[in-house]
Amino acid sequence: MNVLIIDRFPKPFLDALAQLPVQITYVPEAKRPEILPLLAETNILVMNSKIRLDPEAADLAPHLKMVIRAGVGMDHISVDYLEGKGVKVRNTQGGNADAVGEQAVGMMLALNNNLMIANQQVKSFEWIREANRGREIGRQTVGIIGYGHTGKSVARKLSGFGTRVLAHDKFLTDFSDKFAKEAQLEELFAEADILTMHVPLTDDTREWIDAEFLSQFRKPIVFLNLARGPVVKLSGLLHALDQGQVTAAAIDVLENEKLHTLTERQKSEYENLFSRENVILTPHIGGWTFESLSNINNMILAHIQDEIAAS
Structure with a gap:
């Protein structure tokens, strides 16, 4: 063999x-x-x-x-x-489901408590407390899109915080469990405070998350993508960040991860994304333990x- x-x-x-x-x-x-x-x-x-x-x-x-x-x-x-x-x-x-689950929850905690911003401020000899008052994820509703191995891992880990979890999966039915409640997209749009993506890249999911999709959330949300970069249309996410519909984002995956081969459009969008204080970026290490x-x-x-x- x-x-x-x-x-x-x-x-x-x-x-x-x-x-x-x-x-x-x-x-x-x-x-x-x-x-x-x-x-x-x-x-x-x-x-x-x-x-x-x-x-x-x-x-x-x-x-x-x-x-x-x-x-x-x-x-x-x-x-x-x-x-x-x-x-x-x-x-x-x-x-790598547990690894992705842990990173997703870590990113949620970092964004909800302004850890990256506060860290940089203190290192710059700035002691700013009130502007960095956090939000507890145990009091929020997390929407998970994609309830396979990684989506379930995120839900299990959130259960320790008492977080309410709504999960949507277009390929599964009757999958509610003690960690998450099965939900249609309309319920996520109405109730989610945080949205995290855990879907494969297919023709159906490519650029699924765009400006129109994000505009349907009734509350401003924190957004995470630990799935595949092309699932998100980056121009749409940037627009949602500009509009305040997305208040903060954590991105582990990008459309083009070979940063030396970027097109002019990608370079411009990446520079925009990378310049934002309310965005955490990691180099596709969600499952990398x-x-x-x-x-x-x-x-x-x-x-x-x-x-x-x-x-």
Whole structure:
């Protein structure tokens, strides 16, 4: 069984993989032109998000049996095309859910208590208390869009604060539990104080959150996106921030995360976003903990062991 790994993985994972009856090709520095020829003899491909696994690439892998995505999002993988060729496509869903949940709650706390602004003020020898009076998330209503592994993780963690949670998921029904109440969008528009996004990137969700969407909230909201950058139309979010419809935002993901390749439009919007005191930005690290790395690596090994057993 030939396993091709095209992204960087830690030594303990590689050592554990080497104990299995597989031949390993590990090329973490390779780019698409170097990777494509290697697909010819590959049975299992382990990848993160370095390349698009599109039909062109899939057709170069006649012996491919399984693709394993180290993470959740599959928008860069032609899943239907691969499965139509008999290739199993797996991800590590749930492996980083606790990490994302913790970061989401941390961002809510930071925004509701002006922690980033207050920190900078004190470092500038400014001692400003009243303007930094916070709001307790236990007294607020949080709307979660997307109630999969990460959405549920956020709701579980908020339960410790006594927060009321409304969850909307267009693909699920009858999913209310002790952590969240199932809700239609209209209920979120009417009652949410905080909105956090946990949906995959699909044709339906691309630029779903725009100025019109955000204008439908009856109260000013705090907005978080720990899903995928293109889920949010950035010009719409900037407009909502200008209008006060969004009072503060925490953004872990961007439309284009390769900051050296920005278009003029992206550069202008990013400069606008980055200049705002009431916006927290992180470099797509919502699921990026040492614990989630271990979880994801163990799930990858389990997928590979399943394929070995099935062969």
